[in-house]
Amino acid sequence: MSTPLVIKNSTIDSSAVLSPQSDIDMARAPAMREAIKQALTTKPSRLVIDLSVVDYVDSSGIATLVEALKWTREANIALSLAGLRPRVKTLLEITKLSAMFTTRPTVEEACKA
Amino acid sequence: MEREPEISIRIFSDPHLLATVRCAIEGWSKCIGFQERSRALIALAIDEALTNVIRHGYGNQTNGMIWLHLWRSTEPRGLRIIIEDLGKVTDPSKIKGRELADVRPGGLGVHIIKETMNESVWEPRASGGMRLTLAKWLNAEELAASYPAPSNPEQPHS
Numbered sequence: 001m002s003t004p005l006v007i008k009n010s011t012i013d014s015s016a017v018l019s020p021q022s023d024i025d026m027a028r029a030p031a032m033r034e035a036i037k038q039a040l041t042t043k044p045s046r047l048v049i050d051l052s053v054v055d056y057v058d059s060s061g062i063a064t065l066v067e068a069l070k071w072t073r074e075a076n077i078a079l080s081l082a083g084l085r086p087r088v089k090t091l092l093e094i095t096k097l098s099a100m101f102t103t104r105p106t107v108e109e110a111c112k113a
Numbered sequence: 114m115e116r117e118p119e120i121s122i123r124i125f126s127d128p129h130l131l132a133t134v135r136c137a138i139e140g141w142s143k144c145i146g147f148q149e150r151s152r153a154l155i156a157l158a159i160d161e162a163l164t165n166v167i168r169h170g171y172g173n174q175t176n177g178m179i180w181l182h183l184w185r186s187t188e189p190r191g192l193r194i195i196i197e198d199l200g201k202v203t204d205p206s207k208i209k210g211r212e213l214a215d216v217r218p219g220g221l222g223v224h225i226i227k228e229t230m231n232e233s234v235w236e237p238r239a240s241g242g243m244r245l246t247l248a249k250w251l252n253a254e255e256l257a258a259s260y261p262a263p264s265n266p267e268q269p270h271s
Binding site for chain 2: 025058060
């Protein structure tokens with residue numbers, strides 16, 4: 001059985017930062033989706049999704065990131081993905097979505113981007 | 114000649130079991146000689162296949178049955194996996210990934226499976242439900258680094 005997805009929330013300057021603490025698959029994507037929606041209600045200038053400890057994302061997780069992209073564009077909020085691990089990078093490449101997202105090595109850089 | 118699978122796993126159609134299956138598949142594919150990137154892709158493909166069964170075959174009901182049968186293949190060297198369920202039957206000609214230029218959530222699972230595996234064949238089962246046959250072969254680097262092939266070549270169930 002998988003454990004529930006824990007997502008840390010923080011604010012750096014005017015950026016909302018979400019840091020999921022484990023894999024994002026079909027079971028856990030709904031929690032990520034809700035956290036993103038909740039973070040956007042605070043109307044940050046930027047949403048940073050910190051994936052530095054996320055080793056695995058499946059198509060459900062990717063779909064959630066695409067939804068985040070859509071919502072942030074509609075709300076004129078910047079979106080950055082930070083700290084992508086190799087497997088997550090590979091998945092974005094396979095799905096030809098790499099170019100759609102702004103990615104940065106660290107949260108700090110993402111908040112300055 | 115048919116040969117029994119080396120490993121068979123039966124799970125319920127519960128998304129919370131996917132992480133366990135991923136770990137099992139990765140461990141097994143490591144034993145066969147797949148390197149880390151290939152193992153990750155195999156686990157991803159199986160995860161996507163199971164997600165599709167749960168979502169489309171069983172309509173997110175968590176009490177459906179799913180069977181995974183796994184073989185080590187020798188010609189070409191790699192693995193073969195059959196995933197069977199008793200869920201809704203889908204016309205295989207309608208199972209296709211969406212256009213990737215159309216950026217929207219969902220519809221990526223089939224594309225990922227086809228992109229990551231060497232073979233992927235969907236077909237209805239005679240007794241109901243669907244069967245997906247997947248194969249992944251060792252690449253040249255993995256072949257060179259792996260142990261010699263086993264001496265008892267097998268053919269999976271047809």
